[in-house]
């Protein structure tokens with residue numbers, strides 16, 4: 001399916017659905033609103049800084065970054081975050097924030113997905129948006145999703161695109177803070193996160209959630225299973241219809257009993273040559289190029305989506321710096337060869 005068609009399928013739906021997708025105007029209104037809630041914190045930070053003599057101001061960039069982070073997440077203060085979230089972020093027993101709330105900007109137009117995943121995402125968006133109608137029949141939308149597949153195939157980006165298509169903030173779980181060597185503490189952290197997330201509409205992402213078991217030295221299938229089971233038990237009691245998206249690069253660590261407890265599992269694979277060609281077109285869309293798509297896709301075969309993106313960026317950077325007016329097949333082929341060589345040398349043969 002052409003990328004354009006995919007995008008249209010996702011963005012357009014029957015009448016009732018169209019109104020719920022965020023228009024550009026609505027999106028920029030929300031962005032302004034979000035910025036307005038963050039402004040007081042930033043201004044306070046700036047005025048404190050102005051009162052300080054220059055020599056006492058240290059680590060300028062880090063301080064500013066920290067202020068921005070605080071303003072953006074509300075951690076350490078009771079400022080409204082965005083879209084209905086108020087109060088401090090949930091924190092671990094060690095007082096580390098357990099989540100970051102972000103506004104995702106990626107859309108499905110930026111992604112090349114399989115036809116199956118495109119359809120699933122479309123259905124999931126539609127069910128969420130029509131959850132009221134479903135509830136009238138005692139039904140709930142599919143909301144616990146597992147995205148599984150190799151690294152760099154678009155799992156994290158899909159979670160973001162789901163949030164941005166629905167116009168919802170993305171609550172990104174900070175797994176390294178969640179994990180504790182005590183299962184009870186991990187469970188407590190997960191409970192706080194779900195409690196926080198149920199206060200407002202949002203998409204919750206447990207990115208690379210296999211990490212939940214990774215901090216244990218004795219990490220094995222058994223441990224992974226126990227932690228995943230705790231999470232899934234909590235999700236079963238989670239009253240909210242908010243989407244919860246877990247991603248994993250290590251689907252082999254999850255057994256069938258775990259898979260079955262998600263409402264839907266989306267499988268990600270390395271791109272086909274046709275998908276590589278679509279991907280190149282998307283990645284080069286702000287650039288002049290004249291290429292033989294088939295040849296380029298063939299050269300890039302074996303690369304993940306993320307690696308195709310990296311090659312396109314390499315080629316664009318080189319073209320800009322050499323003053324070339326347009327990108328050619330040879331440019332992309334030589335960038336691909338250079339990347340593949342570096343990967344091989346790094347011991348990661350791409351075949």
Ligand SMILES: Nc1ncnc2c1ncn2[C@@H]1O[C@H](COP(=O)(O)OP(=O)(O)O)[C@@H](O)[C@H]1O
Nearest residue numbers: 110111112151152153154155156157305306309
């Ligand atoms: N299916 C895809 N379509 C378009 N770009 C992709 C796709 N998959 C990965 N990318 C690009 O590769 C990078 C890594 O993607 P990500 O979603 O983090 O991969 P994963 O979570 O599967 O490891 C991102 O910058 C993204 O733009």
Ligand SMILES: [Mg+2]
Nearest residue numbers: 155156207247
């Ligand atoms: Mg990822």
